[in-house]
Amino acid sequence: MNAVIIGAGPAGLTCALKLAEGGVAVDVYESEPQIGGMTKSFDLWGQKVDLGPHRFFSMDEKINSFWLSQVGDEYVMVDRLTRIYYDQKFFFYPVKAINALTNLGFFEACTCILSYLKAQFHKKGEEKSFEEWVSNKFGYKLYSIFFKTYSERLWGIPCTELDADFARQRIKGLDMIEVIKGALIPHKETKHKTLVEQFAYPKMGGGIPYENMAVKLERLGSRIYTNTSVKGIFVEEGVAKGILLEDGSVRNYDYVVSSAPFTEMICTIEKFPEKVYKAARELIYRNTTLVYLQIGRSDLFQDNWIYVHDKSVGFGRITNFRNWSSAILRGKKETILALEYWSYDNDRLWKLGDREMIQLAKEEIVKTGLVMEKDILDGYVVRLHRSYPVYNTGYQDRMKILQEAADSIKNLAFIGRNGSFKYNNQDHSILMGLLAAENIVSGTRKNNLWAVNTDYDYQEGGKSLDEKGGKK
Ligand SMILES: Cc1cc2nc3c(=O)[nH]c(=O)nc-3n(C[C@H](O)[C@H](O)[C@H](O)COP(=O)(O)OP(=O)(O)OC[C@H]3O[C@@H](n4cnc5c(N)ncnc54)[C@H](O)[C@@H]3O)c2cc1C
Missing domain, CATH: 3.90.660.20 (Protoporphyrinogen oxidase, mitochondrial; domain 2)
Structure with a gap:
C-alpha cells in the first residue's frame, strides 16, 4: 500500500512518519521550500526564530511521548511569563491578585466582581456566540476587558458573530474559582492549559521536532517533495486515485491525506452537489x-x-x-x-x-x-x-455539509489546522496525524478525526511534561 500526504506541517509529517514506520510507502508534497508548516523555525539576523510564539503543551500522554520521541533530550523547560497590555497597563496572565487590583483600581475591581456575581444568577439561555459564552462564565465586565478587544482584533468580526465553539475549544474548563486560586496562591499547580506556568521548548526552536521527523522519514525511504504545490485531489467514482500537480500531471496513490486548506481541496473534487462548493466558499x-x-x-x-x-x-x-x-x-x-x-x-x-x-x-x-x-x-x-x-456564525452547518461530502470518499482523510478547518494547536494536529495513520494501517475508520479538538478533552487522565520527559 502507498499513501500521499499533502503538506509537511505537524499533522502531515506525523501521519507520514507513523505510516512509514508501519511499512506504508509514503510521499509528502509541500508547497513551501521549508518543512514544518506554521511551526517551522528559521534563521534571522544570526539567531533562530519561530512564526510567533510556539509553546508545545499537552496533557495527553500519547501526544507528549510522541513529541518527546522527536525532540529527545534537546529541550528546556521554560518558565512562562505572559502579560496583557490593556489601557496602557500590564496585567499578568495568569492573573496575579495584587497586580490586577492595582491596575484596575478598587472601584473597577468591585464592578468586575459584581458583574461576575450577576452573571452567575442571571445566566443567558443557550450560549451560541462567543460573547454569550464568556460573559455568562466570567461576567460582562471581565469579558469586555480581557476577551472582547483581543478576540475582535484576532477574528475581525464582532464577538456576537463569533461561534461559541471558539470558547468551548480554547477556554473550556477554565473557571473563575481556578483563576482566583491561581491569583492568590503563587505557583499553584493548575489544570488548565491556558494557565500553565512551565512548558517544554526545543532548545533550537519550535520547529526542531518536525525537522527531525523529516530526517527519519527520508531514512525510512519516504520522499518529501518541497516547493511542490498540490493543485487538487483526483477522485473517480467515489474513490481517491491520487493527486493533481500544478503542471497538470497526476500521481496515483492508494490513500490520500490532505493537510492543505480543507475548503480549497474539497472544491477540487468533482461531482459533489452544488451545496458542497457553496458551503466551502462561505468559510473564511x-x-x-x-x-x-x-x-x-x-x-x-x-x-x-x-x-x-x-x-x-x-x-x-x-x-x-x-x-x-x-x-x-x-x-x-x-x-x-x-x-x-x-x-x-x-x-x-x-x-x-x-x-x-x-x-x-x-x-x-x-x-x-x-x-x-x-x-x-x-x-x-x-x-x-x-x-x-474563522468560526463565524453558521460555520457548523457548513462544516456538516463538507464533512459528509469528505466522508463519502473512503480512502481520503483531511487532517490539521487548515486541513480540517479546526483551530488546532500543534498537539491537536499531531493527534490527528496519529489517528489518521492508525485508520489507514488498520483499514478502518475507528478514529473519528472530526472529533479531535471538539469533544476530545485534554484535561482528563493526563499529565504535562517535566524536565526529564516524565509527568509533572
Ligand atoms: C502566530 C501563531 C502562533 C501559534 N502559536 C502556537 C503555540 O504557541 N502552540 C501551538 O501548539 N500551536 C501554535 N500555533 C498553531 C500551530 O502553528 C499549528 O497548530 C500547526 O502548525 C498546525 O499544523 P498543521 O500541520 O495542521 O498545519 P500547518 O502548520 O499549516 O501545515 C500545513 C502545511 O501544508 C502546506 N500546504 C498547504 N497547501 C498546500 C498545497 N496545496 N500543496 C502542498 N502543500 C501545501 C503548507 O505550506 C504547510 O506547510 C500558532 C500558530 C500561529 C499562526
Whole structure:
C-alpha cells in the first residue's frame, strides 16, 4: 500500500512518519521550500526564530511521548511569563491578585466582581456566540476587558458573530474559582492549559521536532517533495486515485491525506452537489502578518509573549525570542521581537508593503513604551496566508455539509489546522496525524478525526511534561 500526504506541517509529517514506520510507502508534497508548516523555525539576523510564539503543551500522554520521541533530550523547560497590555497597563496572565487590583483600581475591581456575581444568577439561555459564552462564565465586565478587544482584533468580526465553539475549544474548563486560586496562591499547580506556568521548548526552536521527523522519514525511504504545490485531489467514482500537480500531471496513490486548506481541496473534487462548493466558499480564514524587529538591547522585558488588548495599537501579540531558549540566540546580544497583525485578504493591512509594515510596527512598539526608537536596528516581514480558520456564525452547518461530502470518499482523510478547518494547536494536529495513520494501517475508520479538538478533552487522565520527559 502507498499513501500521499499533502503538506509537511505537524499533522502531515506525523501521519507520514507513523505510516512509514508501519511499512506504508509514503510521499509528502509541500508547497513551501521549508518543512514544518506554521511551526517551522528559521534563521534571522544570526539567531533562530519561530512564526510567533510556539509553546508545545499537552496533557495527553500519547501526544507528549510522541513529541518527546522527536525532540529527545534537546529541550528546556521554560518558565512562562505572559502579560496583557490593556489601557496602557500590564496585567499578568495568569492573573496575579495584587497586580490586577492595582491596575484596575478598587472601584473597577468591585464592578468586575459584581458583574461576575450577576452573571452567575442571571445566566443567558443557550450560549451560541462567543460573547454569550464568556460573559455568562466570567461576567460582562471581565469579558469586555480581557476577551472582547483581543478576540475582535484576532477574528475581525464582532464577538456576537463569533461561534461559541471558539470558547468551548480554547477556554473550556477554565473557571473563575481556578483563576482566583491561581491569583492568590503563587505557583499553584493548575489544570488548565491556558494557565500553565512551565512548558517544554526545543532548545533550537519550535520547529526542531518536525525537522527531525523529516530526517527519519527520508531514512525510512519516504520522499518529501518541497516547493511542490498540490493543485487538487483526483477522485473517480467515489474513490481517491491520487493527486493533481500544478503542471497538470497526476500521481496515483492508494490513500490520500490532505493537510492543505480543507475548503480549497474539497472544491477540487468533482461531482459533489452544488451545496458542497457553496458551503466551502462561505468559510473564511484570517491572515497573519508577522513583523520581526531587531532591537540593539538584551534587557527589554522578561515575557515570552505579551497579549495586546490596548486600542492605541493595531498588533495583537508581541513575542520576545530572548526569553525562550538561550541556544536560539547563538550568542547574539540583540533581541528579536515579532509583532502579530491580523487581517482578511481584502483589508488594506494585508496589502501593505514590507517597508510600510515595518514602519507601522516601529511606531506602534514605541507607543507601548517597551522599546525606544533609537534601539530599533532592522525589520523583517513574514505573511501567513490563512493562518486561522474563522468560526463565524453558521460555520457548523457548513462544516456538516463538507464533512459528509469528505466522508463519502473512503480512502481520503483531511487532517490539521487548515486541513480540517479546526483551530488546532500543534498537539491537536499531531493527534490527528496519529489517528489518521492508525485508520489507514488498520483499514478502518475507528478514529473519528472530526472529533479531535471538539469533544476530545485534554484535561482528563493526563499529565504535562517535566524536565526529564516524565509527568509533572
Ligand atoms: C502566530 C501563531 C502562533 C501559534 N502559536 C502556537 C503555540 O504557541 N502552540 C501551538 O501548539 N500551536 C501554535 N500555533 C498553531 C500551530 O502553528 C499549528 O497548530 C500547526 O502548525 C498546525 O499544523 P498543521 O500541520 O495542521 O498545519 P500547518 O502548520 O499549516 O501545515 C500545513 C502545511 O501544508 C502546506 N500546504 C498547504 N497547501 C498546500 C498545497 N496545496 N500543496 C502542498 N502543500 C501545501 C503548507 O505550506 C504547510 O506547510 C500558532 C500558530 C500561529 C499562526
